Amino acid sequence: MVDFQAEKSVVREFHATLEAAVGDEIIDAVSTFATADYSWRGYHPFGEITTAEAVAETFWRPLKDALRRMQRREDAFFAGTNETDDHETVWVVSMGHLMGLFDAPWLGIRPTRKLVMLRYCEFHRIADGKIAETAMYFDIPHLMVQAGQDPFPPQTGTFLVQPGPRPHDALLYGPQVPEEGRKTLALINAMISDLGQWNSGMTLEEELARTWHDDMLWWGPHGIGATYTIERYAKQHSGPFRAAFTERSKTQHRCRLAEGHYGGFFGWPNFTARHTGGFMGMPATGQAGEFRVIDIYRREGDKLVENWIFIDLLHYWKSQGVDILKRAVSL
Template sequence: MMSFQLEKELVREFYAAMDGASDGQITRVIETYCAADYLWRGFHPFNELANAAEVARKFWIPLRSALACMQRRMDVFMAGRNEIDGFESTWVVSMGHLAGLFDQAWLGIQPTRKMTFLRYCEFHRVDEGKITETAMFFDIPHLMMQAGLQPFPPQTAAHLVQPGPMTHDGLLYGPQDPAEGERTLAAINHMIDDIKDWTGGRKEPLTEELRRSWSEDMIWWGPAGIGATYTIERYAEQHAGPFRDGFGERIFNGHKCRLAEGRFGGFFGWPNLTLTPTGGFMGMPATGKPGDMRVIDIYRREGSKLSENWIFIDLLHFWNQQGVDILARSIRTGL
């Protein structure tokens, strides 16, 4: 039985050290817990950073200066072996919010002096007692909307500060039954395999396809710009249908990591998808330009089907590839 306790303890110690560090100590903390050739992947405009000093200088110090009294509020914490490399590498996953008082500008977004949440999810690869890779995805448009900006046209679904699992059992600090993780990974893979031919060849209603993988009362916690939606019927209407209709050529690039532990699991890609907009998706025009989508999905399984799904999509990066700098436009216009 693989308990992943050493890897989990390392990441929790890393978080505690980061939370207690001053700005001047952050680089040293990262150097202590991460490998010398540490690779950090983050959403636009950060992208790939290749050492502790860069990660501290470009991301953590500015963010912590902006969100005063910042605290990490985790909703999911799990670990597992990565199916993508034949279950060779071990990764630890954390998801929740970074909360603080938005007291200084960040990325040009003006402060509100109010409590603000940054949705995040991190995948950490752990090798021989060190974190060697991190994929940290965070919903910048969600923070922008809390600051009064409207980076996108009206959403098809609901804009919310998103809660964690309905069952309140996503913090898997201790060992888990490996059979439960195997069932969760099988449910995730069934869903992935079932949608691989979503290019228009099927004649069945979308809701019939979804019911093979999802509970009837599923909740899809989507990113700002799309929103959250509840039940299979509304998910098909408010996201899955518009998403499939909004793109012509679709290329699945695969995942960097896919794992499960207990009744939770997920994956990330860099990028997961390459899509060509045909117009209409998120109220944006057609461009004819292929664009990459970097995505994290986190799932909760109930029985044999998926019941909740938290999504992180680098929409700033995707639309920037289409020639629209959402962040700069919103800051320039104040909208």
């Protein structure tokens, strides 16, 4: 049985060391666990960063200075081999919230001196006992609304500080039965196949029912929001999204994996599409744009039942000529 215990231990030790680090120790913490050619991809405005020292100085240190006494509140943790490179590499996934006291400005967002929670999900590629590559997406607009600086018009779904999985069983620190992960990955792939065509010949709800439980929970990013049941997901996100875009490219994932009843993927970007209809309360631009997305799924039986979604909406809207972050923090 491939248990990924060594790779999981690297990430768990990194998390513990980083949480305890202050000041210059933050640079040491990231450098100790990263390879010399470390590559990090993050949510706008961070983008691609290519050294551990730069990641620490550009992202981790300013964030920890702003969110004092920051804790990682982890909801999901699992590992697996990457299907997109024929299972050559091993990745470890962590998802949850970074919680702290918002005591200093961050990215121009005004501090509240109150408790806030920054949604995050990260994929780490482990090589020779070190972290060689990371994709880390957050939900900065979700933090902004907690600080009273909501950057978006009212959303189709619901704003929530989002919970973890209903069974509270996604912290897969120990080894799992491989067959369960294979079932989860096969179901995710079937869903991707349906999602990518937009012309199945079925109604949207019929199409979704092929791979989704009727009581599905879709925990979307702020600006779109969360929604519950196939019927409401179709009306409150999937239907409006499909109506707003044309010329959707094929799906392009850099990593896709599963372990146990949990799995997910990320892309850089996942796909491109042309904005030809209104979306998120904003008029069509007619321009193509990139969607950088992380999706995490929970399988129950032979259906997907929960989905946590991170979409870099700040990057997307900037590609459409709207700098959401700059506009919101200048108000």
